[in-house]
Amino acid sequence: MNPDALRGHMDALLLSVLEREPLHGYAIIEALQERSGGALNVPTGTVYPALRRLERIGYLASEWATVGGRKRRTYRLTDSGRKQLEGERSAWAEFASVIGGVLRPGVRQPG
Amino acid sequence: MNPDALRGHMDALLLSVLEREPLHGYAIIEALQERSGGALNVPTGTVYPALRRLERIGYLASEWATVGGRKRRTYRLTDSGRKQLEGERSAWAEFASVIGGVLRPGVRQPG
DNA sequence: GTCTATATGTAGACTGCCTATAGGTAGGCA
DNA sequence: TGCCTACCTATAGGCAGTCTACATATAGAC
Numbered sequence: 611m612n613p614d615a616l617r618g619h620m621d622a623l624l625l626s627v628l629e630r631e632p633l634h635g636y637a638i639i640e641a642l643q644e645r646s647g648g649a650l651n652v653p654t655g656t657v658y659p660a661l662r663r664l665e666r667i668g669y670l671a672s673e674w675a676t677v678g679g680r681k682r683r684t685y686r687l688t689d690s691g692r693k694q695l696e697g698e699r700s701a702w703a704e705f706a707s708v709i710g711g712v713l714r715p716g717v718r719q720p721g
Numbered sequence: 722m723n724p725d726a727l728r729g730h731m732d733a734l735l736l737s738v739l740e741r742e743p744l745h746g747y748a749i750i751e752a753l754q755e756r757s758g759g760a761l762n763v764p765t766g767t768v769y770p771a772l773r774r775l776e777r778i779g780y781l782a783s784e785w786a787t788v789g790g791r792k793r794r795t796y797r798l799t800d801s802g803r804k805q806l807e808g809e810r811s812a813w814a815e816f817a818s819v820i821g822g823v824l825r826p827g828v829r830q831p832g
Numbered sequence: 833g834t835c836t837a838t839a840t841g842t843a844g845a846c847t848g849c850c851t852a853t854a855g856g857t858a859g860g861c862a
Numbered sequence: 863t864g865c866c867t868a869c870c871t872a873t874a875g876g877c878a879g880t881c882t883a884c885a886t887a888t889a890g891a892c
Contacts, residue, residue, distance in 0.1 A: 613880060614848075615816050618725030620879080626824050636839050642823065649819045656880055658841055663879090679888055680839060702824055705726050706817050708760045712753065713737050713813055724849060725879070731849080747870050767849055769872055774848090790857055791870060 611649055620660055622698035623650070625669060625691055632686035634675075635661055661685055669694050722760055731771055733809035734761070736780060736802055743797035745786075746772055772796055780805050 616623075627633065627641045635657055642650040664670045669691030672683050687695070727734075738744065738752045746769055753761040775781045780802030783794050798806070 611816065611819070612729050612812065614729030615812075617728030617848090617879065618723050619820055623820070623823055629826070634839075635841090645823045646819045647822075649815070650823070653881065654840075655842080655882070655884095660879085662841095678838090681888090682839070699824055699826070701723065701726075702820065704760070705722065706821065708722070708757045709730055709734070709813065710817065711758075712734055712756045712761070713810055715740070715810070728848065728879085745870075746872095764850065765871075766851070766853095766873080770848085773872095789869090792857085793870070 611651075616652075619702065620652075620656065621664060621669075622695070622702055623652075624657070624660060624664060625687065625695040625698060628670070628685060628687050629692075629695060632684045634682040634684045636682075638685070664691070722762075727763075730813070731763075731767065732775060732780075733806070733813055734763075735768070735771060735775060736798065736806040736809060739781070739796060739798050740803075740806060743795045745793040745795045747793075749796070775802070 623642060624638065627638055627645065633641060635654070638661070639652055639654065639657055642652055661670060661672075665672055665685070669688060670685045671688050672685045675682050675684055734753060735749065738749055738756065744752060746765070749772070750763055750765065750768055753763055772781060772783075776783055776796070780799060781796045782799050783796045786793050786795055
């Protein structure tokens with residue numbers, strides 16, 4: 611998977627995996643891998659800054675927890691984040707439709 | 722359309738509009754607009770450098786022409802570019818499938 | 833004691849899309 | 863004659879998000 615291709619879609623992915631339940635960063639990375647059938651291997655250097663950014667914007671909120679002697683910062687969607695996720699979903703649908711349309715082989719222009 | 726979303730897909734778009742016939746830069750921009758129903762407004766500062774990059778790689782070749790007193794640099798797909806376009810198409814299909822899959826609401830993990 | 837898995841985080845590089853700007857021709861219009 | 867718009871190519875520098883590499887730490891297996 612070309613890394614640049616993810617640009618601008620990372621927020622949507624992160625918000626989406628947090629839709630059902632709060633997760634901590636490490637678990638988010640694993641969830642992305644599982645849900646993508648192994649195609650998405652997002653490095654920690656991408657995820658952690660992105661999560662902080664999304665929290666700063668207000669789409670996520672986080673709490674610290676200690677589980678089995680290990681500290682975790684668990685992120686959950688805010689109401690604002692839930693709305694944003696809806697927007698990201700429709701934006702993705704439009705994006706995929708537009709790009710897919712231009713890329714479709716043998717396209718004829720109207721006229 | 723979020724500009725960042727286009728990252729890593731611009732090459733595919735450019736190669737795709739050049740598949741049927743050679744075009745010059747300005748015409749490529751118009752073709753992208755038409756084919757996308759107006760959604761794709763790619764600035765010249767994006768297209769011209771990208772075309773040169775693709776030519777440097779060997780996916781495109783160009784010739785100068787003068788039409789109606791105006792100079793045009795017309796780009797066409799090379800054989801290498803045609804192969805690359807195939808690769809870009811399958812890469813897009815996989816990308817769209819992966820992202821779409823993760824973004825799909827109410828996804829359940831196996832198990 | 834070493835290794836792996838778990839877990840968070842930062843610094844700096846990279847890259848490619850963007851804005852802004854530059855230069856030029858052709859043709860319509862006042 | 864001057865002004866405006868459409869056409870046409872091109873570069874410089876900014877910007878932002880992803881990446882690589884590194885730092886730090888606990889738990890448990892071996």
